[in-house]
Amino acid sequence: MRLFPFGTTAVANGPALINELRNAPDDAFSFAEFADKARYTISPALKESRYHVPIVRTTLTRNLAGLFPDLLDEMNSAFKESIFNLDGLKDGEWKSIPVHRNIMELVCRTTNRLVVGAPLCRNKEYRDLIINFTIDVAKSSMFINLFPTFLHPIVGPILSQTNKTQRKMLRLAGPLIEERKVKLAADKNYADKPNDYLTWILEDAPPGFEQTTEGWAIRLLQMNFAAIHTSSATFTHAIFHLATQPEYMAVLREEIDTVIESDGWSKASMQKMKRLDSFLRESSRLNAIILTSLNRFALRDYTFQDGTFIPKGNFVTASLYSLHMDDENYEDAKVFKPWRFVEMRENGEEGESVKHQFTNTSVEYLSFGLGKHACPGRFFAANEIKAMMCYLVQNFDVKLPDGVTERPTNQYFGTSVTPNQTAEVMFSRRKRV
Numbered sequence: 301m302r303l304f305p306f307g308t309t310a311v312a313n314g315p316a317l318i319n320e321l322r323n324a325p326d327d328a329f330s331f332a333e334f335a336d337k338a339r340y341t342i343s344p345a346l347k348e349s350r351y352h353v354p355i356v357r358t359t360l361t362r363n364l365a366g367l368f369p370d371l372l373d374e375m376n377s378a379f380k381e382s383i384f385n386l387d388g389l390k391d392g393e394w395k396s397i398p399v400h401r402n403i404m405e406l407v408c409r410t411t412n413r414l415v416v417g418a419p420l421c422r423n424k425e426y427r428d429l430i431i432n433f434t435i436d437v438a439k440s441s442m443f444i445n446l447f448p449t450f451l452h453p454i455v456g457p458i459l460s461q462t463n464k465t466q467r468k469m470l471r472l473a474g475p476l477i478e479e480r481k482v483k484l485a486a487d488k489n490y491a492d493k494p495n496d497y498l499t500w501i502l503e504d505a506p507p508g509f510e511q512t513t514e515g516w517a518i519r520l521l522q523m524n525f526a527a528i529h530t531s532s533a534t535f536t537h538a539i540f541h542l543a544t545q546p547e548y549m550a551v552l553r554e555e556i557d558t559v560i561e562s563d564g565w566s567k568a569s570m571q572k573m574k575r576l577d578s579f580l581r582e583s584s585r586l587n588a589i590i591l592t593s594l595n596r597f598a599l600r601d602y603t604f605q606d607g608t609f610i611p612k613g614n615f616v617t618a619s620l621y622s623l624h625m626d627d628e629n630y631e632d633a634k635v636f637k638p639w640r641f642v643e644m645r646e647n648g649e650e651g652e653s654v655k656h657q658f659t660n661t662s663v664e665y666l667s668f669g670l671g672k673h674a675c676p677g678r679f680f681a682a683n684e685i686k687a688m689m690c691y692l693v694q695n696f697d698v699k700l701p702d703g704v705t706e707r708p709t710n711q712y713f714g715t716s717v718t719p720n721q722t723a724e725v726m727f728s729r730r731k732r733v
C-alpha cells in the first residue's frame with residue numbers, strides 16, 4: 301500500500317527507528333541520492349563522485365595537529381583585522397557587535413587558510429562569494445522544492461544561482477588551481493607544495509570532469525558549503541549562551557587559562573578542555589543546525605521492524621529535535637546545562653568519557669549525523685570552534701545588550717536552524733585582575 305505521494309518525507313522518531321535507519325544499507329536508503337537534491341543548486345557532479353569525503357574524514361583529520369599553527373595564525377589575524385578588534389576601547393567600555401555575519405567572516409577566513417591557503421583566504425570577494433553561496437543554495441532549493449519533482453529539471457536551472465557562482469569562483473580561484481596543477485604535473489613533490497585541501501583534491505581527483513579547473517572549483521565550493529555556515533552557526537550559538545549567562549565565563553576561563561599556560565596552544569590542548577567540550581556539545585544539542593538529521597532517499601521499498609512501510613521514491617529522515625528535547629534522553633532536556641556532558645564523563649563508567657565528547661555521535665545525539673555518513677569534518681570543526689572559543693574567552697567579556705534578558709531566538713528555514721541573524725552581543729576587553 302502506498303502511504304504517501306511520491307517524494308514525501310517520512311520522519312523516524314526515537315532511538316530504535318533511528319538506529320535502524322542508520323544501519324539500513326545504501327541500496328535501501330541512499331545518502332548520495334538525497335545529496336543529489338542539490339544537483340541544480342550546487343552540482344550534479346556530487347552524486348557522480350564523493351571523493352572529497354575520505355579527504356575530509358581522513359587526510360584533513362590526520363593533518364589537524366600539524367596544521368593547527370596555521371589555523372591559529374589565521375584565526376589570530378582574522379580576529380585582529382575584524383570588527384572584533386577592541387584595541388581602541390578603554391577598559392570597561394563595551395562595543396555592540398552583530399555576531400552571526402561577523403563570525404561567518406572569521407570562520408570563512410580561518411577555514412580557508414587550510415582549504416586554499418593565503419592570500420586567497422583573505423580576499424574579501426572570495427569570502428563574500430562563499431558566504432553568499434550557501435544562502436543562495438538554501439533559498440533557491442526552498443523555491444525549487446515548491447514544485448513537484450518532475451518539474452525540477454525545468455525550474456532548477458532557472459531558479460538556481462549556481463552557474464553565476466561557479467563563473468565567479470573560476471575567476472577568483474581558477475588561476476591558483478591552474479598554477480598548482482602545472483606545478484604538480486611537473487613534480488609531484490615540488491618545493492613548498494602547500495599541505496592543504498586544494499592540494500589534496502588536485503592529487504586525488506578521479507579522471508575526467510573532476511580533473512578540470514571547473515571540477516576542482518566545484519569541490520572548493522562544496523567543501524565551503526559543508527564547512528562554513530555549520531561551524532559559524534555552532535560557534536555563534538555558543539556565544540549567545542555565554543552572553544546570556546556570563547556566569548559560566550569564570551569556569552571556562554579557569555580551564556582554558558590553565559591548559560594554555562601549562563601546555564600552550566595545540567590540538568592536544570583543545571582535547572584537554574573538558575568543560576569547553578561539554579559547553580559546545582550542550583549548546584549544539586539545543587541548537588543543532590537542523591531539526592532532522594540522517595536525510596536519505598529510498599531506492600527501494602523498505603519495511604521497518606515496527607511495520608512502518610516506506611515505498612521506493614520517498615525520503616526518510618530522523619527527528620533530531622524531538623530526540624534532543626526528550627527528558628527520557630536528557631534530564632531537564634530543555635534547559636541549557638553546560639556541564640551536563642563533563643559530569644556524565646566524570647560520573648560514568650569506564651569508556652563513558654569518549655561517549656559524551658562533542659564529536660561523538662549516537663542514537664541520542666545527532667548534531668553531526670550518525671553512521672557511515674556522519675559528518676567527516678566534525679573533528680576539524682570541533683578544533684576550530686574550540687580555538688575560537690579559547691580566543692574569545694581569553695580576550696573578551698561578553699554580555700547581552702542593555703535591556704535584553706533573553707537569549708536571541710533561533711530562526712528556522714524549513715528544517716534548517718540558524719542563530720538569530722541580526723542579534724548583537726556586547727564585547728569588552730577582558731578585565732585582568
Ligand code: HEM
Pocket residue numbers: 331350352353356360523526527528530531534589593594595666667668669670671672673674675676677678680681682
Ligand atoms: C559544527 C560544524 C558542523 C556540523 C554541525 C556538521 C553537520 C553535518 C551533518 C549533520 C551532516 C550529515 C550527516 C548525516 O546525514 O548523517 C554532515 C555531513 C557532511 N559534513 Fe559536516 N558539519 C559541520 C562541519 C563540517 C566541516 C568543517 C566540514 C569540512 C571540513 C564538513 C563536511 C561534511 C561533509 C563532506 C559531509 C557529507 C558526508 C558524506 O557525504 O558522507 N562538515 N555534516
